[in-house]
Amino acid sequence: MAIIKSGKVVIILAGRHAGKKAVVVKNIEDGNSDDKRFSHCLVAGIARGPRKVTRGMSKKKVEKRSRTMKPFVKYINVRHVFPTRYQVDMDLKKAVDEADLVEKKVEVKKTLKKIFEDRYLNQKDVTSEKKAAGSTYFFQKLRF
Amino acid sequence: MKSGKAALGYKSALKSLRTGKAKLVLIASNCPPLRKSEVEYLAMLAKTSVHHYSGDNTELGTACGKLFNASVVSVLDAGDSDILSSKE
Numbered sequence: 001m002a003i004i005k006s007g008k009v010v011i012i013l014a015g016r017h018a019g020k021k022a023v024v025v026k027n028i029e030d031g032n033s034d035d036k037r038f039s040h041c042l043v044a045g046i047a048r049g050p051r052k053v054t055r056g057m058s059k060k061k062v063e064k065r066s067r068t069m070k071p072f073v074k075y076i077n078v079r080h081v082f083p084t085r086y087q088v089d090m091d092l093k094k095a096v097d098e099a100d101l102v103e104k105k106v107e108v109k110k111t112l113k114k115i116f117e118d119r120y121l122n123q124k125d126v127t128s129e130k131k132a133a134g135s136t137y138f139f140q141k142l143r144f
Numbered sequence: 145m146k147s148g149k150a151a152l153g154y155k156s157a158l159k160s161l162r163t164g165k166a167k168l169v170l171i172a173s174n175c176p177p178l179r180k181s182e183v184e185y186l187a188m189l190a191k192t193s194v195h196h197y198s199g200d201n202t203e204l205g206t207a208c209g210k211l212f213n214a215s216v217v218s219v220l221d222a223g224d225s226d227i228l229s230s231k232e
Contacts, residue, residue, distance in 0.1 A: 002164045003161065003164065003189045085188070
């Protein structure tokens with residue numbers, strides 16, 4: 001019963017995206033036979049989170065500042081990832097199709113950005129409490 | 145420790161926790177607190193029980209029959225011992 005499952009929020013520990021949060025899209029245990037012979041996972045995370053928003057800002061400004069997220073998609077070794085207890089119920093499998101990642105990565109990131117933004121702006125709509133806590137946690141920057 | 149399998153050491157314990165193979169994790173008393181918290185958190189995620197061994201890492205290593213110290217030991221397979229059942 002592995003810890004890293006799809007939908008879990010994880011923290012990236014190494015590499016360019018160290019300190020950023022990501023959601024596990026797919027977990028590949030025991031690796032590929034060819035290049036990655038270690039257990040790794042495909043994650044979709046936030047490279048740069050939405051800008052800070054204060055109470056005095058107009059609604060248009062709030063929306064504009066909330067749409068400044070930059071996502072990333074990466075295959076990452078499971079050792080470089082720290083799982084958290086939070087889960088997010090975004091349907092990322094449709095968005096991040098593995099075949100697309102080779103050629104049209106930019107398109108994948110665009111769809112991801114849209115999904116993340118929609119979830120960020122509509123955090124109240126998420127029903128169950130556990131999933132709402134996961135979304136809130138995911139969009140907050142990890143302070144260290 | 146005649147029968148059964150255990151993974152000694154922090155790295156292998158993390159590996160066993162990640163794959164879900166660990167049945168019980170033992171942490172020595174002088175394990176650094178950050179590492180202790182990390183192992184406890186991962187064990188919580190993996191629903192693995194944690195036992196804080198009342199002895200330091202040298203004693204834990206000796207208890208496992210090894211000549212080196214081990215801050216973290218993860219039991220993979222109990223074998224004939226009743227360490228897992230007596231934890232309940």
